[in-house]
Amino acid sequence: MEFRKSVKSDIPEIMGIIKQAQDYFKEKNIDQWQNGYPNEEVINNDIENEESYVRNLSYPCYYEGKHDSENVPEGSTFTDVNYLPNILQPSSDTAQTNEIAEKTAVIKYNGFYIGRYETGIEDEKVVSRKSAKVCDYRTQEELKQLAKTMYNENNVKSAMCSGIQWDILMKFVDGKNDGMGNKYNVREGSTKRHRETSVEKTGNNLNDKVRNLYDLEGNCYEYVAEKNNSTNSYIARGGTFYTTAYSRASERPGGEGKGYQDTSFRATLYIM
Numbered sequence: 471m472e473f474r475k476s477v478k479s480d481i482p483e484i485m486g487i488i489k490q491a492q493d494y495f496k497e498k499n500i501d502q503w504q505n506g507y508p509n510e511e512v513i514n515n516d517i518e519n520e521e522s523y524v525r526n527l528s529y530p531c532y533y534e535g536k537h538d539s540e541n542v543p544e545g546s547t548f549t550d551v552n553y554l555p556n557i558l559q560p561s562s563d564t565a566q567t568n569e570i571a572e573k574t575a576v577i578k579y580n581g582f583y584i585g586r587y588e589t590g591i592e593d594e595k596v597v598s599r600k601s602a603k604v605c606d607y608r609t610q611e612e613l614k615q616l617a618k619t620m621y622n623e624n625n626v627k628s629a630m631c632s633g634i635q636w637d638i639l640m641k642f643v644d645g646k647n648d649g650m651g652n653k654y655n656v657r658e659g660s661t662k663r664h665r666e667t668s669v670e671k672t673g674n675n676l677n678d679k680v681r682n683l684y685d686l687e688g689n690c691y692e693y694v695a696e697k698n699n700s701t702n703s704y705i706a707r708g709g710t711f712y713t714t715a716y717s718r719a720s721e722r723p724g725g726e727g728k729g730y731q732d733t734s735f736r737a738t739l740y741i742m
Contacts (some may be wrong), residue, residue: 472694476522544697548633553695555627583739587672600673610727633696647675656719664713687719
């Protein structure tokens, strides 16, 4: 999977995709993007500010990211069981068959979409939205099933981000400028990306914003659909709000999969 900066000749195609999304949201009584935003002027400004990207999908690149992973025990997998949307779930539910099913879906549907924010909770429903209360204090297994409920329409399905998808995300953001204009290194922690006092609402730290994605290093650890070959087999990614944790966005801490104040997840969308 390759990304490039959008150019002005991409605007008609970008607006066509946005129009499809607006029509879909309207049909489902979702008020997002129903007020004329984003329009061509917004997209043009994003391009001029180098904040707009388009994606080219190619099969060999899709799983390249996982080979960059650090401290992964031998014999580990990069996915989990029973995390994909039901329509994509393989009949034989193993980490290996789930990885194949995930890869097949990404290729078939021309990619996947990653949540801009850590997952929030509003009126007992999971959302990906700025300034939402973080969905925490739940086990990895509970979050894995909640992830499927964010979107479960005929042509839009959601799931917990897998370990492979997080590694692809790291390649996408590494070395780019954060919201304050500083280079974002996924393998080096920055105290500015951690608030120290407590978990904040989603998407409120510009130091931890890169390529319009928020809170990859700070605020909350994020469970991913990945289990490794060790006693602490449940994998989270990124870091927490503590500055003393020396967390990095590419970090891959293992644990028991329990629910904690500082642990949430990020959703992936499959547009079919």
